[in-house]
Amino acid sequence: MALVDVRNLTRIFDVSKPWLNRVVERRGKSYLTAVSDVSFEIAERSVYALVGESGSGKSTIGKMLVGLLGPSEGAVEIRGTDLARETDAAKVDAVRRDIQMIFQDPFASLNPRWRVRDIIVEPVAARGGDTTGMAERLLEQVGLSAKDAGKFPHEFSGGQRQRICIARALASEPKLIVCDEPTSALDVSVQAQVLNLMSDLKDEFGLTYLFISHDLTVVQHMADRIGVLYLGRLVEEAAPDALFDDPKHPYSQMLLAAAPQLDNFGREVPPPTGEIPDPINPPKGCAFHPRCPLAEDVCSQTRPEMREIRGARVACHMAE
Amino acid sequence: MTGAILSIRNLTVEIPTRYGILRPVNGVSYDIAAGEILGVVGESGAGKSMAGNAVIGLLTPPAHIASGEIHVGGTRVDQLKGDAMRRLRGKEIGMVFQDPLTSLNPLLRIGDQLTETMLAHLDISRAEADRRAVAALEEVGIPGAAERVGSYPHEFSGGMRQRVVIALALCAEPSLVIADEPTTALDVSVQAQIIALLKRLCRERGTAVMLITHDMGVIAEAADRVAVMYAGKLAELGPVRDVITQPRHPYTYGLMGSTPLASRGKDRLHQIPGAMPRLDALPEGCAFHPRCPKAQDACRRTPEPKMDGRAACFFPMVGEAVA
Numbered sequence: 204m205a206l207v208d209v210r211n212l213t214r215i216f217d218v219s220k221p222w223l224n225r226v227v228e229r230r231g232k233s234y235l236t237a238v239s240d241v242s243f244e245i246a247e248r249s250v251y252a253l254v255g256e257s258g259s260g261k262s263t264i265g266k267m268l269v270g271l272l273g274p275s276e277g278a279v280e281i282r283g284t285d286l287a288r289e290t291d292a293a294k295v296d297a298v299r300r301d302i303q304m305i306f307q308d309p310f311a312s313l314n315p316r317w318r319v320r321d322i323i324v325e326p327v328a329a330r331g332g333d334t335t336g337m338a339e340r341l342l343e344q345v346g347l348s349a350k351d352a353g354k355f356p357h358e359f360s361g362g363q364r365q366r367i368c369i370a371r372a373l374a375s376e377p378k379l380i381v382c383d384e385p386t387s388a389l390d391v392s393v394q395a396q397v398l399n400l401m402s403d404l405k406d407e408f409g410l411t412y413l414f415i416s417h418d419l420t421v422v423q424h425m426a427d428r429i430g431v432l433y434l435g436r437l438v439e440e441a442a443p444d445a446l447f448d449d450p451k452h453p454y455s456q457m458l459l460a461a462a463p464q465l466d467n468f469g470r471e472v473p474p475p476t477g478e479i480p481d482p483i484n485p486p487k488g489c490a491f492h493p494r495c496p497l498a499e500d501v502c503s504q505t506r507p508e509m510r511e512i513r514g515a516r517v518a519c520h521m522a523e
Numbered sequence: 524m525t526g527a528i529l530s531i532r533n534l535t536v537e538i539p540t541r542y543g544i545l546r547p548v549n550g551v552s553y554d555i556a557a558g559e560i561l562g563v564v565g566e567s568g569a570g571k572s573m574a575g576n577a578v579i580g581l582l583t584p585p586a587h588i589a590s591g592e593i594h595v596g597g598t599r600v601d602q603l604k605g606d607a608m609r610r611l612r613g614k615e616i617g618m619v620f621q622d623p624l625t626s627l628n629p630l631l632r633i634g635d636q637l638t639e640t641m642l643a644h645l646d647i648s649r650a651e652a653d654r655r656a657v658a659a660l661e662e663v664g665i666p667g668a669a670e671r672v673g674s675y676p677h678e679f680s681g682g683m684r685q686r687v688v689i690a691l692a693l694c695a696e697p698s699l700v701i702a703d704e705p706t707t708a709l710d711v712s713v714q715a716q717i718i719a720l721l722k723r724l725c726r727e728r729g730t731a732v733m734l735i736t737h738d739m740g741v742i743a744e745a746a747d748r749v750a751v752m753y754a755g756k757l758a759e760l761g762p763v764r765d766v767i768t769q770p771r772h773p774y775t776y777g778l779m780g781s782t783p784l785a786s787r788g789k790d791r792l793h794q795i796p797g798a799m800p801r802l803d804a805l806p807e808g809c810a811f812h813p814r815c816p817k818a819q820d821a822c823r824r825t826p827e828p829k830m831d832g833r834a835a836c837f838f839p840m841v842g843e844a845v846a
Contacts, residue, residue: 256710256711256712256713257710360798362798363798390566390567390737391566391737391739391778391781391782392566392777392778392781392794392795392798393566393798394781395780395781395782395783395792395793395794395795396794398783398792399791399792399794402791417710417711419711420740420782420783420784421783423783424783424792457712458711458712460715461711461712461714461715462711462715462740463714463715463718463738463740463741463743463744464740464743464744464784465739465740465743465767465779465782465784466743466784468743468744468763468764468767473719474712474715474716474718474719474720475712475715475716478680478682478683478712478713479710
């Protein structure tokens with residue numbers, strides 16, 4: 204059984220103007236659909252990556268997985284428990300214990316007034332667990348020194364802080380860690396250190412990662428399965444090799460062609476056209492049709508269902 | 524130097540502090556020829572932006588140019604002050620910053636921002652400036668340019684704003700453009716559009732470009748030559764293909780190896796141990812030696828290695844292609 208089962212997940216935000224403005228300007232309410240009917244499964248001990256450009260809903264999905272946001276429709280089931288609807292508090296607590304999160308900005312996600320020791324053991328201390336020697340052990344596991352436990356976050360560099368965030372995430376011995384752009388604030392050489400560390404820890408502790416990123420090369424390096432998001436919809440899901448060698452959805456093809464690559468000197472390719480449309484008024488039918496080279500009438504009328512094509516799941520009428 | 528639009532010689536930028544003098548740029552020399560794109564790469568704190576700001580005279584005091592020379596189009600510019608510098612800025616040197624929202628005035632229509640720049644630097648009439656503003660927006664690929672000159676910056680998306688900033692940097696027809704992380708704030712597909720635009724405009728006009736970025740992929744695709752900086756000094760300078768496929772300096776080698784690449788599969792990434800030293804605690808000798816796998820005694824002593832051919836290293840790597 205899959206560790207995480209996401210079914211028809213939808214999240215709608217109310218982005219209406221204040222009541223008085225709506226009355227004076229005679230406007231209705233407006234809603235932004237950040238995530239729209241997304242379904243996928245994450246197998247135990249695997250790395251599932253979500254990629255997409257800004258506004259594609261990848262972070263919103265991550266937040267719904269850990270329970271920071273509730274779904275508007277659909278469900279997230281972790282080990283068969285739907286956190287948003289489960290009424291048995293003990294069961295919810297047991298599942299929550301298994302989920303941790305690593306955020307993008309290691310400067311904003313550590314309390315500057317707490318010592319590193321207190322930061323790291325907090326997930327366990329908050330549940331009343333025994334924390335003696337835990338911070339020191341975890342610090343050494345993530346490649347820092349046990350002496351660092353008494354220091355404050357400002358004494359560390361960005362890469363070291365991200366290691367502290369990882370140590371904190373490991374403290375409660377989770378099964379699933381949601382990593383929201385864990386290396387995009389870091390330099391390349393530090394990014395390599397953190398990615399290697401994350402791979403090692405995954406093997407050591409049997410972790411499952413949901414890895415959220417906009418960087419295709421990082422995703423390709425880390426993931427076992429990749430989901431490509433566009434405007435809140437999952438457009439393609441495939442294994443890394445299948446996705447990078449043979450992208451089926453026209454948006455995946457565009458994204459891969461646009462990504463800068465080290466071995467493409469002075470490459471001259473026509474850059475992609477157009478931009479991501481306004482998510483408050485997304486295009487009818489397939490959200491990608493206004494920019495799509497393959498688009499036909501059906502694309503502007505009906506939203507494509509997910510189909511299996513050569514081991515990948517693709518939401519496109521035209522792809523084959 | 525003939526043919527070089529920008530020529531930097533032994534540039535040193537100093538910041539006096541209570542704890543001593545910091546040198547974020549230390550003895551850097553390079554040239555950029557007309558129509559050439561020089562990529563400047565390095566990690567945060569390597570001094571790549573400082574060098575760019577020094578050229579255009581935007582160092583924030585107490586940072587200042589302590590020694591060295593900067594020539595733009597044959598004129599020495601590092602000692603210019605006040606009005607003389609202001610005439611140069613915008614006219615001879617255009618600048619594109621990382622964040623397009625903060626480099627546009629939110630209270631002025633973009634057409635007015637363009638005409639203001641042109642009227643300040645070029646001897647043309649108001650009507651001519653208006654006409655050129657529309658042409659400039661068309662050239663950077665803004666649809667419906669004639670209508671959009673009347674729009675404010677907030678009415679544009681991030682990618683469109685960066686196009687406006689590029690139009691603004693190029694409207695006075697400068698011979699040198701400094702682009703400081705122009706695509707870092709943008710999405711992948713928009714980044715590809717902006718890089719293609721920058722390349723096309725520079726080729727058509729023969730503008731020299733200093734492209735400052737930390738993204739090796741962007742450099743590989745856009746630059747003709749690349750300068751790798753480490754702790755304020757040049758580590759390596761050479762044609763982009765050579766530097767990326769056969770780096771000489773161990774730092775460049777490490778940097779290339781730590782970039783995830785499709786062809787390398789899922790093997791562990793190459794790691795450079797440690798982090799870049801702080802400017803107030805630079806090690807003696809070569810600044811890279813504590814992290815360098817090839818370091819020997821000579822590297823730990825002053826004098827540090829000078830640029831010799833392509834790399835500043837006593838024991839450069841030869842014929843070791845990045846796996």
